[in-house]
Amino acid sequence: MEVLQNALFATVLPLIDNCSKFEHGAIMTIPTTKHPVIENFLEKTFGRTTAIEGDTCVFCHKEATEFRNEISRKEYKISGICQACQDETFGVD
Ligand SMILES: [Zn+2]
Numbered sequence: 001m002e003v004l005q006n007a008l009f010a011t012v013l014p015l016i017d018n019c020s021k022f023e024h025g026a027i028m029t030i031p032t033t034k035h036p037v038i039e040n041f042l043e044k045t046f047g048r049t050t051a052i053e054g055d056t057c058v059f060c061h062k063e064a065t066e067f068r069n070e071i072s073r074k075e076y077k078i079s080g081i082c083q084a085c086q087d088e089t090f091g092v093d
Pocket residue numbers: 057058059060061062081082083084085086
């Protein structure tokens with residue numbers, strides 16, 4: 001029984017771990033091209049498109065032109081979140 005339990009834990013726990021990683025990853029990797037309905041929702045809720053087109057941040061509404069690297073710049077194009085707010089939201093890597 002204990003062997004079975006261990007086997008179960010060995011199989012199930014990594015899956016759960018992967019799920020949480022996926023959830024985290026999903027936040028970071030929302031596609032830039034969105035379905036019009038989602039796009040509309042994001043625009044209405046956060047003013048995402050307007051913010052990105054105007055180089056401002058959806059969170060703090062400050063200018064968002066300086067980024068630490070291409071990953072952060074890409075993240076901005078996706079989410080409209082400036083470097084400072086990205087650091088606050090995702091942590092500094
Ligand atoms: Zn910001």
